[in-house]
Amino acid sequence: MILCGGKFAFRTIQLLAYEKFLYAIGIGKGNDIIVDALEKETEENKMPFKSFPNKKSMSEMKDWIFSIQPDYVFSISFPFLIPEDILAYGNHKFINFHPAPLPQYRGVMPIFEVLKNQESQTAICAHFMNAEFDEGDIIFNDPINIEEGDTYGKLTVKLSHRLSNVVLNVANMIQFGSKIPSIPQDEEKAYFYEKPQYSDTYIKWKRMSANEINALVNACNPWNIGADTTLMGEQLKIIKSNVLPMSHDNSVPGKILKINEESIIVACADNQQLEIEIICSDEGILKIKDWKTKEKLIGIIFN
Structure with a gap:
């Protein structure tokens, strides 16, 4: 099952569906056009779908997941923290794909931060989820070069393309392996970036x-x-x-x-x-x- 926050996940959703891995889709905070498009697509493919427009609606997620019984839950830019009672569905069943290296770039808009900090590389980080944002054990960081002239938009598209292959690799890893290796995050290197404010975007x-x-x-x-x-x-x-x-x-x-x-x-x-x-x-x-x-x-x- 995919939990997503919008179109950043669309290419991945299409690839997983094509490869017969996708079973259900949940979306959080999506605009009406995106939600309607996903709902129509899931209806045509007879696939479970659920929208979580706000934090209050997250109370419905536990029953939904426990009733659907997905093998794994993949999170791609899902905007809400998954509570412990939902994560209790299964040990190491929830995997997040974070669009920046961890633990150095925790937070909601790491693409902005890596560009602002003039990094030469970013990454897609696959990691198990726990009850805190971006803190679960790391499966791997898949590096991606940042080219001269890359904007937030260009880098987002580049990451979205790479993301689909990274997620497919993890899906194959799950299919053919009994256990996914992972390592704890190094807290000495950890930094959490809050959502940018006006003072962060002002020259x-x-x-x-x-x-x-x-x-x-x-x-x-x-x-x-x-x-x-x-x-x-x-x-x-x-x-x-x-x-x-x-x-x-x-x-x-x-x-x-x-x-x-x-x-x-x-x-x-x-x-x-x-x-x-x-x-x-x-x-x-x-x-x-x-x-x-x-x-x-x-x-x-x-x-």
Whole structure:
């Protein structure tokens, strides 16, 4: 059985169904379109389906799982903690697939964190579930390279593709093995990231390097539209940027140094320059060439 949180799991669901592993689907907090699509698909395939739209509805999960009697329960971005009385269905019967290496990247949005922290690799971590988020024994971490220019959206798609193969490998492992090896997580390396707040997505021009700002922009695209900033009292989001291989002679961080046809150039705290190509303003999502007020911005400072 699959417990999921939305479309991130769809490719995996399709593959498991094709390989005749899938028996039932539960979804938590999904939007109406996704829930309706999954429910229709399960009806056509005569497969048990259950929606858990909120924490209160989780009270129905125990009876549902115990009545269905799945061999294993796979969790993919399921938004709610599974209580101990449900996990008691079977020892090592619940396996979560976390889209980042554990124990270093526990939490609800690890894709944002690995990009923001400029990691060169992330992973799909398969681990047994216990009564705490992301703390169960690790089956394996399957590494995935982060390429230059990867955004939150691009990396999510990449992880979703890899996830389907990782989950299928675990399903085959279960089918042909009597016991799945695992190891406890190293708590000395553990860190839990809370869901990002506005302060996490806001650019701190006075202390962030060009690479840090660029990484934040990529980490916020598209889920937050872009990285947040302020210019002349207007709230903006930077959607696409690049680090330029040149210094700016220690200008004030955040100062707009130059305006080109396709971009604006901004000074950063490490004496490097950031090129901004796409923003979101009160006018909408704009390429810099279409930003009507840009010509007045030379010397103005982001804050």
